Amino acid sequence: MKPARRNRLFLILLMVAGVATAATFALQAFNENLMYFFSTTEVAEGKAPQGAKFRLGGMVVEGSIERPDNGMMVRFVLTDYNKQVTVEYTGILPDLFREGQGIVANGRLNDKGVFIAEEVLAKHDENYMPPEVADSLQPPEVQQ
Amino acid sequence: MSFVPTPISRFFHRMASPPHFYSLTNKLLPWLMTIFILLLGYGLYGGLYLAPTDYQQGDSYRIIYVHVPAAWMSLFIYVVMAMAGAIGLIWRIKLAEIMVISSAPIGASFTFIALVTGALWGKPMWGTWWVWDARLTSELILLFLYLGIISLYGAIEDKRRASRAVSILALVGVVNIPIIHYSVEWWNTLHQGPTVTKIDKPSIHIDMLIPLLTMAIAFKFYYLIALLQAAKVELLRREQNSQWVRSMLETET
Numbered sequence: 001m002k003p004a005r006r007n008r009l010f011l012i013l014l015m016v017a018g019v020a021t022a023a024t025f026a027l028q029a030f031n032e033n034l035m036y037f038f039s040t041t042e043v044a045e046g047k048a049p050q051g052a053k054f055r056l057g058g059m060v061v062e063g064s065i066e067r068p069d070n071g072m073m074v075r076f077v078l079t080d081y082n083k084q085v086t087v088e089y090t091g092i093l094p095d096l097f098r099e100g101q102g103i104v105a106n107g108r109l110n111d112k113g114v115f116i117a118e119e120v121l122a123k124h125d126e127n128y129m130p131p132e133v134a135d136s137l138q139p140p141e142v143q144q
Numbered sequence: 145m146s147f148v149p150t151p152i153s154r155f156f157h158r159m160a161s162p163p164h165f166y167s168l169t170n171k172l173l174p175w176l177m178t179i180f181i182l183l184l185g186y187g188l189y190g191g192l193y194l195a196p197t198d199y200q201q202g203d204s205y206r207i208i209y210v211h212v213p214a215a216w217m218s219l220f221i222y223v224v225m226a227m228a229g230a231i232g233l234i235w236r237i238k239l240a241e242i243m244v245i246s247s248a249p250i251g252a253s254f255t256f257i258a259l260v261t262g263a264l265w266g267k268p269m270w271g272t273w274w275v276w277d278a279r280l281t282s283e284l285i286l287l288f289l290y291l292g293i294i295s296l297y298g299a300i301e302d303k304r305r306a307s308r309a310v311s312i313l314a315l316v317g318v319v320n321i322p323i324i325h326y327s328v329e330w331w332n333t334l335h336q337g338p339t340v341t342k343i344d345k346p347s348i349h350i351d352m353l354i355p356l357l358t359m360a361i362a363f364k365f366y367y368l369i370a371l372l373q374a375a376k377v378e379l380l381r382r383e384q385n386s387q388w389v390r391s392m393l394e395t396e397t
Contacts, residue, residue: 008234016315023319027330034331036277057332094271096200104334121270126339128205128348130196 037104044083048109056085056115057104057123065099078103078115089117096122160237162379163388169372176369183362190355198352207265212340213360215258217367218286219321221251225293226318229311239375241307242382244314245297246374250367252290259283270334278327279335282320289317303382 027034037057038048048054058078065076073090087105097103102125105117158164191209198205225247232240262280263273274280293310300306328337339348340356348356383389 005234009230012230012233012315015312016318019316019319023323027323031331034278036275036332036334039332095204095268096270119271121272121275121334123334124201124269124336126336126347128198128208128339128352130349130351131199132196 039080040078040085041080041083043085043109043115051108053106053108053118055104055106056087056117057102058085059102060097060099062099078105085113085115087115087117087120089120091120093120094122096124160239162239162383162386163392165239166376166379166388166392169376173369173372176365176372180362180365180369183358183365187355187359187362191359195352195355196349201269204265204268207261209356209359211258211261211265212356213363214254214261215283216360217363218251218255218258218283219324220364221247221254221367222286222289222314222318222321225251226314229314232307233311233315238304238382239379241304241311242375242378243371244307244311245293246371246378247367248290248293248297248310249374250370252287252294254363254367255283255287255290259287275334277333277335278331279324279333282324282327285320286317286324289313289320293317 037055040056040058042048043056048056056078058080061077061079061084065074067074071090073088074093075086075088078085078087087107089105089107097120102123104121104123105115106119106121107115107117110116159168187209192206195206197203225244228240228243228247231237232244259280266275267273293313296313297303297306297310300309327333328335340353380389
């Protein structure tokens with residue numbers, strides 16, 4: 001390789017490495033803010049902001065969905081298989097909302113530690129299969 | 145480059161010569177077109193008709209046959225573009241510079257398709273068109289990078305200088321590619337984790353996977369066709385005063 005070309009190759013590698021290092025440090029610094037939601041354990045341990053709006057993510061506990069006054073208000077329990085948080089929501093739930101499904105709720109905690117959601121989003125998992133295969137996998141294996 | 149065998153390096157030298165590239169492209173395009181149409185036909189038929197419905201999402205999941213290949217292409221084209229940019233910068237090969245700028249609009253279109261199809265799927269499934277999570281935001285930044293490259297190229301009059309500036313921008317932006325890919329693993333995101341590229345075993349049923357991979361290969365061929373077409377036009381525009389273009393036009397008319 002000619003010296004001029006080797007120099008240019010070296011400069012390019014140096015530039016890419018420099019940008020990568022800068023990006024790594026920047027992302028490390030913003031790490032907390034890049035988290036899309038808090039887990040139920042973090043909320044139960046008081047790490048989530050008090051009185052401010054934030055997002056809470058977790059799995060809907062089996063058998064926990066109830067409509068206390070037969071209206072639009074839904075109450076359910078979210079878990080990350082460690083700590084649980086009760087959520088109340090009034091409104092239309094997305095298609096994928098069901099027991100055992102991961103969801104992300106946006107709202108704030110009230111005085112009793114109940115999460116009052118203003119918006120509920122379903123989080124889809126990465127599994128795709130036909131219904132027959134899903135039936136044959138019963139009971140679904142629980143993953144952390 | 146002594147470590148490359150002579151026949152291969154000779155092939156690349158000939159490919160890098162504009163007249164040779166031009167005539168070879170004209171011979172290749174009909175074949176590429178045939179393969180693309182066959183793959184696309186099977187991929188669409190397999191994905192939209194043969195593949196079973198999903199146990200949770202029903203038929204709505206079928207948007208992955210466009211969304212996932214388009215998203216893969218948006219990353220793939222960017223990496224190709226950055227590598228062509230590096231080759232153009234180091235060896236000053238005109239054709240590599242042309243590949244960079246010819247790839248940018250194609251990559252931008254695939255990024256746009258990935259974002260739009262994702263939003264269309266997100267509304268019924270997640271309950272929202274858009275969220276600012278790490279995956280969606282970094283993919284949007286990728287679209288802006290493509291658009292930035294296209295506009296920077298247009299803003300500089302001297303096209304060889306423009307190519308150099310664009311190649312540097314492409315190389316700086318390449319840091320975004322691993323961020324997009326790993327965003328779903330590094331941070332909590334609303335977007336689900338990887339399905340096909342998981343190391344152990346893809347978590348998608350084989351009957352759904354085959355049409356998906358067919359579509360991905362079909363999209364690769366589409367990129368090749370679009371790239372060669374765009375490169376031919378760009379090459380003619382840059383070489384309009386050269387001898388080989390003039391003699392070619394004389395023989396054709």
